[in-house]
Amino acid sequence: MTSTVKTPARSAADSRPRRSRTKTVLPWLVLAVWVGLLLAGTSLAGKLGSVTRDGQVDYLPASAQSTKVLQAEAQLPGGENGLFVVVYQRPGGLRPGDREAVERGQAALAQRFGDGTAAAPAIVDSDDGTALMYALPLDHASVDDEAAATTAARDLLADRPTGLDAYVTGPTAIGSDMDEVFDSVDSTLLLATAAVVAVLLVLTYRSPVLWLVPLAAVGAAAVLSMGVVYALTQAFDITVTSMSSALLIVLVFGAGTDYALLLVSRYREELHRFEHPVDAMQAALRGAGPAVLASAATVVAGLLCLLFADLNSTSGLGPVGAAGIGSAMLVMLTLFPALLVVLGRRVFWPFVPRLGDDAHASGSRWGRLAQLVARRRVVSWAVPLVVLGGLALGTVGASGSLPQLDQFARSTPESVVGARLVEARYPSESGQPLTVMSRPGQSREVLAAVTSTPGVAGAELGRAGDDWAEISVTPVDPPDSAGETATIHRLRAAVRDIGGGSVLVGGPSAERLDEASANSSDRTVVMPLILLVVLGILGLLLRAVVAPLVLVATVVVSFFGALGLCTLVFEHVLGFAGLEASVPLIGFLFLVALGVDYNIFLMTRVREESARHGTVAGTKRGLAMTGGVITSAGVVLAATFAVLASLPLVQLVEIGILVAVGVLVDTVLVRSVVVPALTMSLGSWTWWPSNLWRKGQDRAHDLV
Incomplete structure (x- = not known):
């Protein structure tokens, strides 16, 4: 008789697949690694301010004459040139004792900051008898810190009669006031950006807990990016200005939050299909990870195109921004998923995704929009493109480049008040000095020509x-005028006939002229390069030719529409005196690269x-499933850049408003209506010449 040995029945718990110990431990290992990285990154990030440079040479074209003048001045006794212009005013007319007070102030300034010239600069009366003015060349050795020197100069002039106003202006004081504004940018911007992102995440997730996770991850990315940028400055001596430092913060918070929104959306979907968060996250990373990688690669590649710019500040922004986007991507694909997995489903409370629930959004408002666009395909893409084309006409007849004295928003510093007073009271002497540098043996001949x-x-x-020998030149016309610009061109032509490239014309006005010229040249070179790079990445990602061409075309139309609209707003609503010369190129970069982000998020889905359901049905489903997250991401990014307007x-105000408006136009109109309509109108030809087009599996669907 054969005996049968009965095995104990397996419990329900025993029947479940055993969880891999690696899967369980991996999130904790990732968190441990990141703790170490962030400790090291915090140390480096704190040093970024020490390598941030805002000297004139850092914002000028590397090859410009004015840049070479600054470099030549540094080799002269006393170093780089500096100048205080001091103007006094008593609106009711000067009184006895006022001139003596001005002379005392002049003597005090000359003793503290003068360059040792034999004769004190003349004190000039205004024609209406209300103002006195003099200029003081500075000894660079006594002006280690222009901001501190300007503050000290203003303090020295405090000993004057009541009612006699005094203003310290001139190139050094204006640069000092600009630096003071920049010094307050980083901390203000970081706090404001974090607050805006936090509010939007709370509104998006409607959860008391979930919003903290992406905010913490983005904060970690910001710390990492600042540390990486500092390391890059030590390794490659890249130029980091306060402008690029401010844009770094905005980029990291904006892009990082976008990546978080995309990943959370896909993770929430997968939690309806998988019981364990680690499995759901693996599926989410397989689905959304390639889009995030492609998106980040596109923005990084676009930013690195700025290395071909001649303007130092623009060229330096390339690697700075690329480091920020790379850091945001790395954090959001490693640290952020690990945090979500460790916290489990409860992080979504009170809207916890349940296993087995239907996550399909075809019945949502985005599904209804997809159906509407499908029924009115041609109208849905033709009308918006015509409207955007009309808005682009707003750039026609716009004011020229922003004058130096109009670069401050909302408040007017003392140096600008003083400069405008000089223009008003001394119209024949308001010209800003230019500097001509020649070889010592040519100086007399050059002086005669000048x-x-x-x-x-x-x-x-x-x-x-x-x-080098220095020649100080006073033009007849005021700064930033057409007459002064013509004089600079005539000067350069005259001295070129004598010394060729060995005679240089610089000074503040020549610097702004060279900067505007370089910005124009950089737009001609960099903008097409950005388009080619973005087009190539989209082609590789979508394995098609038609789709990338369509997507890039829509982004370009969106940019010019936003630029035209914002130009009208800047001039007629905000009252700005012009469009700052670097704004179109920086705005184009961000709107094309970041706009393609949303193209990638949409079109990869x-x-x-489409591979399963055909192009028309696939477009409907893709829009229904991604419309909400893309719109949320666009609103967050727009709000993040809008912080610059404060x-x-x-x-920075113009960059912030332009990018914010452009992102909203691109997200709400172009990405939600125009691109789906064009895709459905083209049908399977969208994917030409890929396998998806050759299979023709959706030809029947395209007729629906």
Whole structure:
């Protein structure tokens, strides 16, 4: 008789697949690694401010004459040139004792900051008898810190009669006031950006806990990015300005939050299909990870195109921004998923995704929009494109580049008040000095040529060294005027006939002229390069030619529509005196690269769905499933850039508003209506010449 040995029945718990110990431990290992990285990154991030540079040479074209003048001045006795212009005013007319007070102030300034010239600069009366003015060349050795020197100069002028106003202006004081504004940007911007992102995440997730996770991850990415940028400056001596430092913060918070929204959306979907969070996260990373990688790669590649710019500040922004986007991507694909897995489903409370629930969004408002666009395909893409084309006309007849004295938003610093007072009270002497540098042996001949140039009020020899001699030139026309610009061109032509490239014309006005010229040249070179790079990445990602061309075309139309609209707003609503020269290129970069982000988020899902259901049905499903998260991401990114509008510099205000408006137009109109409509109109030809097009599996669907 054979005996049978009965095995104990397996419990329900025993029947479940055993969880891999690696899967269980991996999130904790990732968190441990990141703790170490962030400790090291925090140390480096704290040093970023020490390598941030805002000198004129850091914002100028590397090859410009004015840049070479600054470098040549540094070799002269006393170093780089500096100048205080001091103007006093008593609106009711000068009184006895006022001139003596001005002379005391002049003597005090000359003793503290003067360059040792034999004769004190003349004190000039205004024609209406209300103002006195003098200019003081500075000894660079006594002006280690321009901001501190300007503050000290203003303090020295406090000893004056009541009712006699005094203003310290001139190139050094204006630069000092600009630096003071920049010094307050980073901390203000970081706090404001974090607050805006936190509010939007709370509104998006409607959870008391979930919003903290992406905010903490983005904060970690910001710390990492600042540490990486500091390391890059040590390794490659890249230029980091306060402008690029501010844009770094906005980029990391905006892009990082976008990646978080995309990943959370896909993770929530997968939690309806998988019991264990680690399995759901693996599926979410397989689905959303390639889109995040492609998106980050596109923005990084676009930013690195800025390395081909001639303007130092623009060229330096490339690697700074790329480090920020790379850091955001790395954190959001490693640290952020680990945090979500460790916290489990409860992090979504009170809207916890349940296993087995239907996550399909075809019945949502985005599903209904997809159906509407499908029924009105041609109208849905033709009308918006016509409207955007009309808005682009707003750039026609717009004011020229922003003048120097109009670069401050909301408040007017003392240096600008003083400069405007000089223009009003001394119209014949309001010209800003230019600097001509020549070889010592040519200085007399060059001086004669300069003096005889039309538009020059006067010129005199200044300092001389072994390699360079300095000539100070006073133009007839005021700064940033057409007459002054013509004088600079005539001067450069006149001295070129004498010394060729060995004679240079610089100074503040020449610097702004060279900067505007470089910005124009950089737009011609960099903008097409960005389009080619983005087009290539989209082609590789979608394995098609038609789709990338369509997507890039829509982004370009969206940019010019936003630029035209914002130009009208800047001039007629906000009252700005012009468009800062760097704004179009920086705005184009961000709107094209970041706009393609949303193209990638949408079209990778559309392609995935089209492979199963055909292009028309796949587009409907793709829009229904991604419309909400893309719109949320766009609103967050727009709000993040809009924070720049709170800063006191017109350049950053214009960049912030332009990118915010462009992102909203691109997200709400172009990405939600125009692109789906064009995709459904083209049908399977969207994917030409890929396998998806060759299979023709959706030809029947395209007729629906």
